Amino acid sequence: MVSIQEKAVPVSGFQYLPAPMGASESRSPNQQLLPLTARVNELDHLEIGGCDVVTLVQQFRSPLYILDEDTFRSGCRQYREAFARYYPGEFLVLYASKAWNCLAICAIAASEGLGIDVVSGGEVYTALQAGVNPAKIYFHGNNKSQEELRFAVASGCTVVVDNWLELRTLAAMTADQPIRIMVRFTPGIECHTHEYIRTGHLDSKFGFDPDQVEEVFRFISGQPILTCCGIHAHIGSQIFELQPHTDLAGVLVQWLVLARECGLELTELNVGGGLGIRYTEADDPPSIDEWVKRVSTGVASACEAQQLPLPKLLCEPGRSLIGPACVTAYTVGSQKIIPDIRTYISIDGGMSDNPRPITYQSSYRSVVANQMSAPMTENVTIAGKHCESGDILIKDAQLPVTAAGDILVVMATGAYNYSMASNYNRLPRPAAVLVRDGEANLFLQRETYEDLIRHDRLPERLIAPELSQG
Ligand code: LLP
Secondary structure, eight states: OOOTTTTTOOOSGGGGSOOOOOSSOOOOGGGOSSOTTOEEOTTSOEEETTEEHHHHHHHHOSSEEEEEHHHHHHHHHHHHHHHHHHOSSOEEEEEEGGGSOOHHHHHHHHHTTOEEEEOSHHHHHHHHHTTOOGGGEEEOOSSOOHHHHHHHHHHTOEEEEOSHHHHHHHHTOOOSSOEEEEEEBOOOOOOSSOGGGBOSSSSOSSSBOGGGHHHHHHHHHTOTTEEEEEEEOOOBSSBOOSHHHHHHHHHHHHHHHHHHHTTOOOOEEEOOOOBOOOSSTTOOOOOHHHHHHHHHHHHHHHHHHHTOOOOEEEEOOOHHHHGGGEEEEEEEEEEEEETTTEEEEEESOOTTTOOHHHHHOOOOOEEETTOTTSOOOEEEEEEOSSSOTTOEEEEEEEEOOOOTTOEEEEESOOSSSGGGOOOGGGOOOOEEEEEETTEEEEEEOOOOHHHHHTTOOOOGGGGOHHHHTO
16 A cells, blocks of 8 residues: 555645745746746735735636746746857847737737747737837748738738748739748657647648758749748747757758858748746756757857858747746636545636647646645546536646635646637636736736627627517
C-alpha cells in the first residue's frame, strides 16, 4: 500500500506559488505555474498584481480572466535582454498575437519595444488600432484574402508570403511603393509536440517546400514591386527541446546563402516562436534566456561558418509571453458524487472560455483562491457547464474540500484561451482585467445577452402575428 506521503500529493495551493526572487536570478515566467506577482494574503486568498482574486470576482463577476501586467512585461524584457546579451547583430522580438490579440495586449507588447505577428485582417486592424507601428507588424497566414493583403500592404505591414498564389497576387498588385515581404518555408524539422500544433515538418499546410526555395528566390528577384527582406520558418508550439531550434538555424542560414546566389540580398531571418510553458509540475521547459541563447548562437555560428553577414534576427513567441501571465477565475457551483467512481465539480465556464482541454487534451492545474492553505485532500473532476460530456477542464484535480461559491482558479490560461473562446451554448465571453500594483483595469468587457443577438436578424415573415401566436 502506498502511504499518503509517498504519493506526491500537492499539499496546498502554496506549492504553486513562484519561487521568491533571488538576488541575481530572473525568474522565467514560462517556468512558473502562477504569475510572478502571485502571493497569498492575510485572508488566505490568492493575490495577483496586488489584487485579491476573490475581491476581483466580487467586482467583475466570473468567469474572469486575470492578466498580470508585470509577468507579461517581464517576459517581453527577458526576450529582449537575452538577445542583447547573446546575439551580436540587430534583432526584433515580435509578439505572436494569435495567442491573445486585443488592444491592451498589443499596446503593452509595443510599449516594451516588441513588434506584432498577426494572421488575419482582424488582427492587423486590432494591432493598428492599438497604435502599433506598421513597420513592426508582420502578417502571416496560408490563405490571406485579396482584401486582407491589400489592407496590410496599404497599411505598411510586412507580408510573410506563404505560397505561390499569394506571391503572384502580390507581384501583380499596383502599389505606391515596393511591397515589403518575407517568405515562409517548411524546414522539414520534426519536434515533439501535439500533431495539431506542429508546423515545421514536411507534411504541413504552411509555407513553401524546401525544394522550391531556389525557384521562389529567382521569381522574386525578377519582381520590381517586391522587396524581400528575409525568410521565415516556424517549427511548432509548446516545444521543450532546444535542438530543433539549432537545426532550424542551420537550415535557414543555408537558404540565405542560396538567396545570395540567386541575386537576393536578404537581411532578416525569422525563426518563429514555439517555446513551451509549464501547465503542470510535469512540464519542464527551458527558460526564455536558454531558448534565446540557443537560437542566437545557432544563427551566429552558422553565419560565421558560411561567412555571411549577420542578419537581423526575428522571433515570434506567443504562448511563453502571455500564457503564464494569466489565470481564469470561476465560481464553483453544483457537485455530483458518484460513489467509488468520481466527483464532478462544476464551474460557471468551460470549453467556451478554455477550449484547449477538449481540443488538445491539454492538462491544467487549479487552486481554490479563497482557501489557499487548505490541504488538497480531494481528487475531483472539474467540469464545465456546457451541454457536452467532454466539457471537462481538469480530470483528477487535487483540491481542498470545496463548496458552492468557492473561487476556483485555473492557472496559465493566457495563451490560446480567450483567442479561441466561443459562444457555444450562447454563453457570453467573460471579462478580462489587467492587474498591477493593486489596481485592476477592465480591458475586455464581459459580453451581454444583447451582444449575443447583435448579429441575429429575424426575417420579417417570422414575426408575422399568426406565427408568434403559434
Ligand atoms: N509563429 C507562427 C508562424 C505560428 O504559427 C505560431 C503559432 C507562433 C509563431 C507562436 O507560437 P508560440 O510561441 O505561441 O508557441 N492553439 C494552439 C497553438 C497553435 C499555435 C499556432 N501557431 C494551442 O492552444 O496550443
